[in-house]
Amino acid sequence: MPEIQPLxxxxxxxxxxxxxxxxxxxxxxxxxxTFSDFVAAFSFMTxxxxxxxxxxxxxxxxxVFNRVEIYLTTHDAGNKxxxxxxxxxxxxxxxxxx
Amino acid sequence: MPEIQPLxxxxxxxxxxxxxxxxxxxxxxxxxxTFSDFVAAFSFMTxxxxxxxxxxxxxxxxxVFNRVEIYLTTHDAGNKxxxxxxxxxxxxxxxxxx
Numbered sequence: 001m002p003e004i005q006p007l008x009x010x011x012x013x014x015x016x017x018x019x020x021x022x023x024x025x026x027x028x029x030x031x032x033x034t035f036s037d038f039v040a041a042f043s044f045m046t047x048x049x050x051x052x053x054x055x056x057x058x059x060x061x062x063x064v065f066n067r068v069e070i071y072l073t074t075h076d077a078g079n080k081x082x083x084x085x086x087x088x089x090x091x092x093x094x095x096x097x098x
Numbered sequence: 099m100p101e102i103q104p105l106x107x108x109x110x111x112x113x114x115x116x117x118x119x120x121x122x123x124x125x126x127x128x129x130x131x132t133f134s135d136f137v138a139a140f141s142f143m144t145x146x147x148x149x150x151x152x153x154x155x156x157x158x159x160x161x162v163f164n165r166v167e168i169y170l171t172t173h174d175a176g177n178k179x180x181x182x183x184x185x186x187x188x189x190x191x192x193x194x195x196x
C-alpha cells in the first residue's frame with residue numbers, strides 16, 4: 001500500500017510547512033499541546049481517540065494534567081513517518097480548532 | 099494536609115499488598131494495563147479521567163494502542179507517593195472491574 005511507504009525527508013518537510021508546531025524526530029512526528037486544564041486536555045484526547053479509531057491509526061501519546069504529547073509513526077512501515085501520520089497530524093490540527 | 103504527606107516506605111509497601119501489579123518506582127506508583135484493543139484502552143482511560151477530575155488528582159499516563167501506563171505521584175508533596183496516590187490506584191483498580 002502506498003500509504004504505508006515511508007515518506008522521504010523532502011516530503012515530510014513539505015508536509016510540516018502546513019503543520020505548525022509539529023516536529024520530525026526519531027522517525028516520528030511530534031507535537032506538544034497545552035490546554036487550560038485537565039478537562040480541556042482530556043476532551044481533546046477524546047476527539048483525537050475517535051479520529052484514531054476511525055482511521056485505524058493510533059498515536060503514541062501521554063498526558064500530564066493540561067499537557068498532551070503526541071508521537072505519530074507507522075508501525076507497519078517499520079516505525080517510519082508515512083502519509084498516514086501526516087494525515088493524522090492534520091486531523092489532530094482540525095480537532096484543536098473544534 | 100495529612101493526605102499530602104509523603105508515605106513512609108512501610109506504608110507504601112502495606113498499600114501495595116492490596117494493589118496487584120502496581121510497583122513503587124522513582125517516587126511514583128506505576129502500573130501497566132493491557133486491553134483487547136484501543137477502544138477498550140481508551141474506554142478505561144475515560145473512566146480513569148473522570149475519577150482523576152473528581153479527586154483533583156491527575157495521573158501521568160501514556161497510551162499506545164491497547165496499552166496504558168499510569169504513574170501516580172503527588173506534585174504538592176514534592177513528587178512523592180502519598181495516600182492520594184494509593185487511593186487513586188485503588189479507584190483505578192475499581193474502574194478495571196467495571
